[in-house]
Amino acid sequence: MQNYILEMKNIHKIYSVNNVTALKNATLKLEKGKVHALVGENGAGKTTLMKILYGIEKMDSGEIMLRGKDVKIDNAKTAFELGIGMVHQHFKLIDDFNIAENISLGIEKKNKYGMIEFKKIQNEISDLSCKSGLDLDPCTKVGDLSIGEKQKVEILRTLYRGAEIIILDEPTSVLTEQEIQRLFNTIKMLKNQGKTIIFISHKLEEVKKISDQITVLRNGETVFTGDTARTNIEEISRLMVGENITFEKLKCTDKKGENIFSIDELYVKDMEDQYFKVKGISLNIKAGEIVGLAGVDGNGQKELIRAITGLSKIEKGSVFLNKKNISDYSTRMRREAGMSYIPKDRVMEGSSPESNILENEISTKYFKDDVSKNGWINREKSLDLTKFLIKEYDIKTPGINIMVGMLSGGNIQKVVISRELSSEPELLIACEPTWGLDIRSQKFVYDQLEKIRNEGKSIFLISGNLDEIMYLSDRILVIFDGEIVKNFDNHDDLTKMEIGKYMMGLHIEEKPEKECDNRCTESTD
Amino acid sequence: MIGDFLHTTIAMMTPILWAALGGLFTQLGGMLNIGLEGMMLVSAFSSLYTAANTGSLLLGILVGISSSMLLAAIMGYVSLNLKANVFVVGLATNLFASGITVFLSSNLCGTKGTLYFQNAPELSEIKIPGIENIPILGDLLSGYDILDYLVFLAVIICFIIIFKTPYGFHLRSVGKNYRASVSVGISVYKQRFGSFLISGFFAGIGGAALSLPIKTFVGGMTNGRGWIALVAVILGRGNPVGVLMASIIFGAASALSNLFQATTDISPKLLLTVPFLVTLAIMIFYSVKRKKVNAQ
Ligand SMILES: Nc1ncnc2c1ncn2[C@@H]1O[C@H](COP(=O)(O)OP(=O)(O)OP(=O)(O)O)[C@@H](O)[C@H]1O
Ligand SMILES: [Mg+2]
8 A cells, every 4th residue: 555645536527618528537646755746638637636625626426645644725825824836837936026016925924013024034045045046036036037937936836835745736837948948957856846747738748858757638637647657648638539640750752833922031129119129131932842940949939930920010121921022911801811810828819718619710810701701690591601610720618619728738729720721821820830739739730731832832830849740841941030040951960969959049059048038027007 | 375275185085094994995995986986975964964863972973883884785785796886886885875865864854965064063173282282283182173183093093904914914815816816815805895994984974074064965065075985995005004195186186176266367167176186197197117027
């Protein structure tokens, strides 16, 4: 009989709003001081299981035992009193508050007059951050932090609240390579201090590297639990999806057509209109070609995309689509000229999470004849279109009227992709199209991209995932400090190392400091 | 001369500032309280009516505050519990207030026009001993009524509540990102409902500060002050001191328009628009400035 710090047994959960069975017979057993990975496809129920543990969702049946005792966790407060802390997939931080304020929110220390003792709190947090190795200055405003640092704040908050079990829900999906490395160091340190960690991720290489044990969820059911060391990636991925999914590098086609898309000497400034982030970029994309853009985050990718799609002003230079100069076109005119766009953030930019699937699907074409007549939206036609797309793209949803925000990540992305591809673009701009997606959905996206490429469309693929770029691209451009520093043909003998060298700045010995990329987070006042 | 001007400025400022302090709390909780105007109006009537009939200023003010808070509670209930749009609820509150006050005035006092209570207790000017007799300073600092003095104290107290106590801290967190607050166990509903009640409290005093000094009530006598208070809230950027500054500017603009009415031939109707023009000018200036800061 093993001694577990936490046991969740036979957990059942049905979401009453849409009657989705998120969990059936899910079981999770944690040993103290271990990193336990929780894996499964999009919608397998990982987040739901964690929300139940953290007290923000209620289970329908099942039991939770903490250190051998039955516990009932019905809100987040109970959870943290029991020593359970959670770092959510989407951070819950207030940008205008500093680190100390964010961490102490809800559990402030008061003096005898009922005033908050901010000084004392700051000192405590300072101490804790040194002791735990999460080096943070408690007086920094959270809005000024990078994503990786914000995540540290979230982790520090769980520690400050006395967490012994720390849940990290897809912590790496928002991080760059270097930040992931730092996160792993943090995790190892916490483990050495005796903390138990639940680590959720879709990237099995990461899971293999950092975890001691693995639990696999499939369709809400626990199908496997065991030591990481005794499993291999293929086996896990088969357990997750029930079949083998492998990727093969796309073959470059040689039936490339004419130049469809070109950029000439483009200059774009940052969101604050201060410095140039894109400094004279020129490029061409032919019909039937996938061009990948590789680069470390913050080297001008975002500004380039915003300028191409008409969201930011072009300072100098021009953009051509089908030989038409579209530099002065509005975003809608660009779309009508044949451009489609899959944004990086599918929830904030890519979709309207509080609108239903139908509304999202027609949002780029409500003015077109496909779904409207004389300026009126035709209900029948839009319904037909939406039903068709749901079927064609295999979007898993209980109905058409479901709010998109309630779908799982993979299915939200399917909504976005189906919307963008159904308008039959000449050029598709795809930013991080598989971010946070499980292998099956990833495969789906790759297949779709391949399909439209073979139909002779052009694709501009921007991704921080170098494997992805190398799988898909016919050509690879490397962006560094606002310039295209290299143009590779994607030969079979091209290595990651070779590309990486250019991503880091060819002749620069030291790694360039990663630029703070959170400057344009929308202000909410 | 300067003394007179300052006195008029303060007299004009006080009701606006009280109401604006109220609006500040809902604003911090993330809701714009459109209903300030109505709350002030209800209190202007009920406080004066009570004071005149009981002879007690204190009782008058308390009844004014209670009536305004009752209205605020209804507003909070409809917008938070029944989830109605807070703007629409605010507008309804204002319409309701202007109707009910005229209705009560005609039912209780027999007139829909100007109500003047000859024998209502005086909200007397306080002469501060010692300071009163210092030549210029005495003129500037002494001789305001109790609500004028208290409002400055209220600014300080609000500052402490907002920035030093857990209550204010939680309220601000709700206004900035309520999802974050929920995740640490703060009740958005309680915070926001509380802020409506506080809003009603202060707007109630603001209403009393409008009618008691002149012992007069006229239908619609708030005359846009609730709205100006709202502008002061926005200009104050979540800080009571900022709200104070903005309110002083509006007070001065009104005082200026009074001064011109007395000393020039410019049409008085035109002059009455001065405070609103100032509001407009400041709002334009403010948004241009902000646009520059947020320029994409
Ligand atoms: N708040 C909600 N209301 C209704 N249904 C929900 C809600 N949250 C999740 N679901 C549904 O429950 C199922 C499990 O979702 P969950 O978010 O737990 O999956 P996941 O394993 O975390 O997926 P991902 O890898 O995409 O994050 C999905 O089918 C999802 O659509
Ligand atoms: Mg999830």
